[in-house]
């Protein structure tokens with residue numbers, strides 16, 4: 289029974305240290321951009337990384353997200369960090385209308401309805417309070433797909449709005465065509481239909497995002513995306529966390545409909561060989577850094593890294609299949625098993641009894657890893673992943689081949705990209721795959737006849753990613769032109 293949504297009084301946002309320099313140093317108003325993000329780690333981090341790119345062009349950045357994100361971030365911040373700013377990016381928090389101990393994951397629809405009802409009111413109040421004096425010029429509000437209503441708040445305040453599309457451009461194209469009814473998609477009477485969209489690889493039902501499946505149990509997300517994709521005119525820019533080389537044909541297919549400007553890959557700069565001090569992302573769980581020392585003891589490219597991100601909790605049967613496959617391969621593994629936030633009696637997210645004892649000399653299990661450091665470690669040979677987009681981009685920037693094991697939302701489509709477009713991995717077949725199927729994929733990537741080809745493709749994508757975000761690269765150029773356009777007030781634009 290879903291707990292009654294408690295309306296939390298209009299929030300008391302975390303006051304930032306007063307900005308002592310409210311001007312740009314030349315007497316003019318300071319240029320600001322406000323980032324608005326959904327509370328998940330996989331949403332906040334790409335926003336923070338975009339903010340860092342904009343800040344490097346001289347713009348002051350603040351991130352506004354919900355109070356549950358603040359609580360999760362504070363859990364992992366060290367004592368001396370305060371949660372009022374991250375890597376020079378100010379933080380503001382607003383209530384989603386629910387108490388902090390409410391189980392949002394178990395009541396997704398109610399959570400998203402409450403966020404959509406109370407978020408706009410509380411965000412608007414934040415803007416009134418925080419950007420009222422003339423020394424700050426709010427150039428733009430950047431929002432992400434799960435909080436599209438920020439565009440209405442931006443319009444209320446007369447501020448241009450950008451959508452930061454934090455999944456592949458392929459999802460953007462599929463959702464746009466689906467919700468605007470431009471193409472035929474599978475229905476309950478026609479589940480076998482093949483979907484052929486311009487610029488995209490042919491897809492079948494298993495390749496579609498779960499929010500548009502005819503059997504989709506998710507009420508709020510499809511409605512949220514339907515409203516978003518039928519009202520993209522609210523956004524002055526659509527920015528994609530991708531890059532030309534990765535999805536060129538797909539991006540081109542949207543140029544005559546609603547163009548998307550690639551500015552990625554937005555990953556921690558240390559993954560791109562830059563100074564780790566520039567990383568500026570947030571971890572909502574404490575990393576177990578002992579896995580780096582463990583990796584140091586392993587043979588190069590020998591380790592299977594397994595992680596399903598911050599949201600997914602695997603059913604007990606799937607945990608068992610992965611555990612059995614890893615044992616059978618006898619290969620070293622590093623497996624992230626994040627304890628469920630709200631444990632359930634069916635054993636979801638739990639390891640089989642005696643697995644840890646049986647494999648104590650073979651592998652290591654941690655509750656949360658420093659993932660970008662793991663992926664860039666020379667001992668890692670492949671990544672068995674749920675295909676979350678941030679994890680996928682991080683693997684691309686590390687040149688690591690993938691074993692795709694998608695679970696929901698965009699992940700099945702990301703798996704399609706990995707296998708048929710990027711060609712840097714293989715996909716585990718079936719919703720409840722056997723240990724034999726998991727083991728087959730592990731062996732195929734580690735030393736099968738295609739292992740060399742997959743690794744070469746992965747390394748090629750890494751080079752292309754580095755080029756895109758490097759100075760003068762395609763994504764770097766798009767950030768530069770975005771900043772120039774932001775600086776020109778609408779009334780000065782030549783219509």
Ligand SMILES: O=c1ccn([C@@H]2O[C@H](COP(=O)(O)OP(=O)(O)O)[C@@H](O)[C@H]2O)c(=O)[nH]1
Nearest residue numbers: 330597598599624656657659676677678679
């Ligand atoms: O043990 C872990 C597992 C994941 N991550 C990070 O959590 C994010 C997960 O985002 P993704 O889009 O892959 O999946 P989601 O968690 O949103 O489903 C990525 O940046 C990972 O680097 C991490 O730091 N440690």
Ligand SMILES: O=C(O)c1ccc(O[C@@H]2O[C@H](CO)[C@@H](O)[C@H](O)[C@H]2O)cc1
Nearest residue numbers: 328330454455599675676677678698699
């Ligand atoms: O809390 C939720 O209901 C939630 C959190 C995060 C979700 O999306 C994840 O974000 C990534 C970037 O969009 C995506 O690539 C990943 O597959 C998702 O798990 C969805 C729901």
